Amino acid sequence: MPFIPHTEEDVNRMLSSIGVDSIESLFDEIPEDLKCGDLDAIPAGMSEMEITVLMHQRAAADGQPDCFIGAGAYDHHIPAAVWELATRGEFYTAYTPYQAEASQGTLQLLYEYQSMMTALTGMDVSNASLYDGASAAAESILMAVRANRKSKSRRVLLPRSLHPAYRKTVQTIVQHQKIDLIELPFDTTSGKTDLDALDNYSGDDITALVIPQPNFFGALEDVDALTNWAMSNGAISIAVVNPLALSILKPPGEWGDEGVDICCGEGQPLGIPLSSGGPYLGFMCCRQQHVRQMPGRIIGATEDLDGKRGYSLTLQAREQHIRRSKATSNICTNQGLMVTAATIYMALLGGEGMAHTAAAAHANTGKLVEKLCSIDGVDTLFSSPVFHERVLKINASPKNVLRSLAAHNLLGGYDLGAEYPELGDAILVCATEKRTEQQIESFRDKLDRIMNRQAKCPVTPKFDQP
């Protein structure tokens, strides 16, 4: 029997100890008329060898195209040691460290993670992770509403330049809390949040302001001005950042005159594979004064009976298992294994290694944009400096162009049409440090052919289109 060790003799001895004659009689408290029949719709079991063949076929079917899509999930190099270590059984098959003395490995690692995240963000404290960047943004807004006791309005300014999937997730999660989410427009020339539009709210009761860096268009926001606006208007400032970018960009703890109140984001760039969008990890940091409003697990250093340093879950009075309906969030487990990977990643790269990686991605995207813009009918849309993504305006239907590129096994970017119809025909492209000169050159050639010399395209599409 797969994964069940019992021999027939074991079963007989166990049943006789219990004093019943069959396993079925252990289910005698379930009313007969409720019992279900066979699970007919589920196929018979497969051996490991059979499932291996099937999964190899399925994985191969998706083609591993050259990926120039970013849009919140980035194809970075992951050092081999990261997942070699993270999938060690002692990390992989442990649970939430409720028994601290038997979980010092995970607990110390989480404490190191918290220390690394505060070093990267310039904030005072970090929790031990949330689900992903989008849900972390939603939790940050809920936290800001709790923390800002002076504001009564529950109005939160959410820039349109924030990732559309984050805005949707925030909407789903906070919609029952009587919070008013107000969209802040972006400047159509620069691609940054429109500071004049923000000024319309000066003097109003605003509970929180969300500040993405870089924003969804890859553009770098005027974070000092935005943070100072929040401070002078009594709003909690919430940074939504790319942690890898922070290795070269000013940390949120130093934005404006006093830094932001809360900083959150998607930890995926820190050694976590694309993996169809998850599992990733949401991180959240804040100032010391807000720590009791923070959701999620937090690890603290303490001492044992002999005065030796050790680590345990702390500030549990905020959490659902103690506070129940009055908890700061319903979150229970987090993304422990992803944190394990991210911590090992940051230890291996260090501040300088991360900065080199970020700079290489920045430079690669610069190269890509330059190459693509040499094609007739392709141009940059916004003037702002970017981190490693940029919006391109193309003189063709993005949908058709991206489909043709995909047929050549190349994912050419994210079509902005559905979420930002006001931008016209535009795509968002990204070249991480992993994209080679040849891949970039090949992207240029294919795009050029599709846009300008379509008739001569010699390549037959490799994949059927839906």
Added chain:
Amino acid sequence: MLIFEQSQSGRRATAQAPGNAATLKSIPESLRRKQPAALPEVSEMQSVRHYTRLSRKNFSIDTHFYPLGSCTMKYNPRGCNTLAMLPGFVARHPYAPESHSQGFMACMYELQEILKEVTGMREVSLTPAAGAQGEFTGIAMIKAYHDANGDHERSEIIVPDAAHGTNPASAVMCGYKVREIPTMKDGDIDIDALKSVLGPQTAGIMLTNPSTVGVFERRIREISDLVHKAGGLLYYDGANLNAILGKVRPGDMGFDAIHMNLHKTFSTPHGGGGPGAGPVGVSERLIPFLPVPMVDYDGDSYQWLTQTERPQSIGQLTAFGGNSGVLLRAYIYAKMLGREGMVRVAEYATLNANYLMKLLTDSGFQAAYPERRASHEFILTLKKEANELGVSTMDFAKRMLDYGVHAPTTYFPLLIPECLLIEPTETESMEELDNFVEVMQKIRHEAEHQPEIVTSAPHSMPVKRLDDVKAARELDLRWQTPEL
């Protein structure tokens, strides 16, 4: 020693990152970082050695018996990990077009179908990232349903007092008031108390069956009829289906929404506290409100269902489709079990729990519900030991660590004093269960003769008992370089 304490300025794991820092001249100075982040500076080998050593300070399923009640610490098959990590799966971008996603989507679609069948629900969405998000989703769908019917007066969610803390917390996140109802002496819900709180203000009830106290709620049909008659819906906290797979289905019991913790029943790794996955299933009336994205199949190819196709959906819960890598592992596990394997899970999990409960009660320990069958788990109360020997459940739990057994869940559910919630799972052998009984007997013997050994345990762990009060009072939440 922390990794930070091994750091030497200028040391690098040079193979890991591009060598030459590319120019940042297009980024204005005012937006740049002035100094590299103060992360550890260590070699590759130092990192590997450090984290390997740390891992050895953990108990885990791979190293120890881990009967943590309500957490289902069963064996996590290695094959599931190996196959979910195939390059085609880990490299797939969440926004890859459907043309480059059919292999992955086929797995997700089939997982939806498998979960529909084992729960008896009409449709399943895989997207919630964990159990607590699944609960939130269940209640948010119930709210969306009442709202769509113009039924805005329903303001209360009923929750049994034994319920997991996430239940009331999730109800509150959906804007509901929580009404608690008591559990009776035999572990079933107090139906009279339920009747007294049902009314036009009832939006729904959150239940687990087998309940949090580890017994099957025998009058579930009556409960579901009562709640439905009052106009409320039933949410099933199916955190754990280990005791009922192939035996009884929440859909047949009358539930309208259910979430399933795949990191329990479907054996995906717990990872030191996540990631999990908490798919939801629904009855007919809640189908329009399921969270997106979902996978559809037209007999030829697989398509994503988004808010466009499902305009009444409660929306999305994470940036992309949830914890896909976890879902893949659960899918592989389910495929290996097949229909016969599913039933066996319930049968052997129940056999192990009842065997262990019998042996422990025979050797003088007190079960919380001795007259009831155990489900996949059961509760002992050490009230007698605490009163007579001055040794608490926490002391027992800590001493177990010295004997190489991870402690069961302690002090949960809250209504049973000095309790241990014990869940052996189907993947443990009889010898392992016998050993656990011996350990419990040894600890009681020590408690009778040298209680200080027990009350000061553990003695063989990397640290002795930790001062949690100090941790909370003198917050030390990050490493700071000592001032020179």
